[in-house]
Amino acid sequence: MEKPKAVLFDAYGTLFDVYSVGLLAEQLFPGKGEALGVLWRDKQIDYTRLVTTSNHGSHYRPFWELTRAALRYACKRLALDLQSAAEDRLMNQYRHLSAFPENREVLQALKDRHVVTGILSNGDPEMLGVAVRSAGLEGLLDHVISVDSVRKFKTHPDAYALGPQVTGLDIKQIAFVSCNAWDALGATWFGYRTLWVNRYGLPFEELGTQPARTGNSLRDVLEFF
Amino acid sequence: MEKPKAVLFDAYGTLFDVYSVGLLAEQLFPGKGEALGVLWRDKQIDYTRLVTTSNHGSHYRPFWELTRAALRYACKRLALDLQSAAEDRLMNQYRHLSAFPENREVLQALKDRHVVTGILSNGDPEMLGVAVRSAGLEGLLDHVISVDSVRKFKTHPDAYALGPQVTGLDIKQIAFVSCNAWDALGATWFGYRTLWVNRYGLPFEELGTQPARTGNSLRDVLEFF
Numbered sequence: 001m002e003k004p005k006a007v008l009f010d011a012y013g014t015l016f017d018v019y020s021v022g023l024l025a026e027q028l029f030p031g032k033g034e035a036l037g038v039l040w041r042d043k044q045i046d047y048t049r050l051v052t053t054s055n056h057g058s059h060y061r062p063f064w065e066l067t068r069a070a071l072r073y074a075c076k077r078l079a080l081d082l083q084s085a086a087e088d089r090l091m092n093q094y095r096h097l098s099a100f101p102e103n104r105e106v107l108q109a110l111k112d113r114h115v116v117t118g119i120l121s122n123g124d125p126e127m128l129g130v131a132v133r134s135a136g137l138e139g140l141l142d143h144v145i146s147v148d149s150v151r152k153f154k155t156h157p158d159a160y161a162l163g164p165q166v167t168g169l170d171i172k173q174i175a176f177v178s179c180n181a182w183d184a185l186g187a188t189w190f191g192y193r194t195l196w197v198n199r200y201g202l203p204f205e206e207l208g209t210q211p212a213r214t215g216n217s218l219r220d221v222l223e224f225f
Numbered sequence: 226m227e228k229p230k231a232v233l234f235d236a237y238g239t240l241f242d243v244y245s246v247g248l249l250a251e252q253l254f255p256g257k258g259e260a261l262g263v264l265w266r267d268k269q270i271d272y273t274r275l276v277t278t279s280n281h282g283s284h285y286r287p288f289w290e291l292t293r294a295a296l297r298y299a300c301k302r303l304a305l306d307l308q309s310a311a312e313d314r315l316m317n318q319y320r321h322l323s324a325f326p327e328n329r330e331v332l333q334a335l336k337d338r339h340v341v342t343g344i345l346s347n348g349d350p351e352m353l354g355v356a357v358r359s360a361g362l363e364g365l366l367d368h369v370i371s372v373d374s375v376r377k378f379k380t381h382p383d384a385y386a387l388g389p390q391v392t393g394l395d396i397k398q399i400a401f402v403s404c405n406a407w408d409a410l411g412a413t414w415f416g417y418r419t420l421w422v423n424r425y426g427l428p429f430e431e432l433g434t435q436p437a438r439t440g441n442s443l444r445d446v447l448e449f450f
Binding site: 046047049050051052053054055059061069070072073076077153155156157182185186189190202203205206207208 | 271272274275276277278279280284286294295297298301302378380381382407410411414415427428430431432433
């Protein structure tokens with residue numbers, strides 16, 4: 001099989017560690033940091049699906065707003081009193097999530113092979129810009145693609161269609177990398193050659209479709225080449 | 226405001242107790258029954274959204290199949306060895322979920338007021354038929370509407386549109402009742418006059434829209450009249 005000409009990465013959970021908010025959450029709410037981090041993330045994804053499924057874009061709100069809404073929900077659900085100063089601190093932390101340690105090395109290895117690189121993310125352009133700059137990845141990414149332009153979140157086909165549209169490549173020429181099983185599944189359904197990076201030893205989705213590859217680090221993307 | 230001419234109820238979680246599988250789950254997997262019940266339900270909803278968001282119907286599978294897939298996922302996630310006999314028992318239990326105790330009384334009160342009654346559910350027709358018969362609700366429901374005919378799950382607008390289509394009523398003449406906050410939100414967005422029955426003391430979704438009414442029992446639907 002022909003080698004991919006481009007690799008697109010999911011951002012949140014894949015390049016950036018969404019659970020790196022846990023430390024601050026634990027400082028603010030001792031004993032509840034981890035639970036808050038998990039519920040916040042689950043609800044954030046939940047909300048992307050809810051607005052996208054419900055009305056084809058008319059209930060769309062940028063990822064940043066849904067992230068804030070999810071934080072408020074998670075705190076209410078856990079009976080945590082979220083004051084606005086704490087909310088701002090947690091949201092600011094989300095803007096500057098830790099990057100996974102292998103990101104730079106893997107992106108550099110792809111650039112050395114003259115592979116087009118990019119992000120295809122639910123994040124809105126401003127969030128993505130800050131995250132990419134904070135992680136020092138600017139020079140290593142040819143494209144930073146946000147679903148914001150189509151006002152639908154992954155796993156909607158209009159979101160995944162941005163990959164071929166922006167790169168000008170055929171879907172079969174693009175590899176897609178995500179640590180989120182649902183995203184790896186959605187991308188595979190859409191037609192990408194997909195690597196699921198299973199960072200946390202989870203089962204894959206039980207919906208009868210498997211990604212082209214499964215690994216445990218972004219480095220495994222190099223096996224496409 | 227004019228009184229509703231019809232009331233449509235969500236089924237799973239609203240008329241039928243999705244957590245009533247917990248007892249059998251606990252027998253089969255001591256110490257893990259509650260966790261399995263919760264994760265099974267969460268994943269089931271997750272899968273309805275995933276297939277509906279991903280491809281406008283082409284990845285649709287009936288609720289029964291998604292329920293089985295969700296059970297398999299939940300067991301793998303919790304490292305429980307699900308043998309096929311146990312799977313069949315749990316699925317059979319799901320087919321015969323406990324009905325909430327106030328169902329009959331509330332439906333009867335609506336019939337006494339000459340209100341059209343029905344279910345509008347993600348469940349497929351066979352599942353719904355068995356559940357309705359098991360609960361002895363046949364004579365009290367004018368319509369049992371499954372999203373299966375449109376191959377999209379709530380909160381997709383095509384699913385909610387079945388209410389006016391099947392009853393022949395205007396959306397403003399129909400009250401919708403759900404114990405699931407996401408469903409109450411989706412129905413409100415679609416245009417129904419919605420009662421959210423908050424059985425478990427949870428926060429509502431933080432997406433800026435509130436249902437017309439919030440209560441803690443199906444009986445609260447009578448306040449529309």
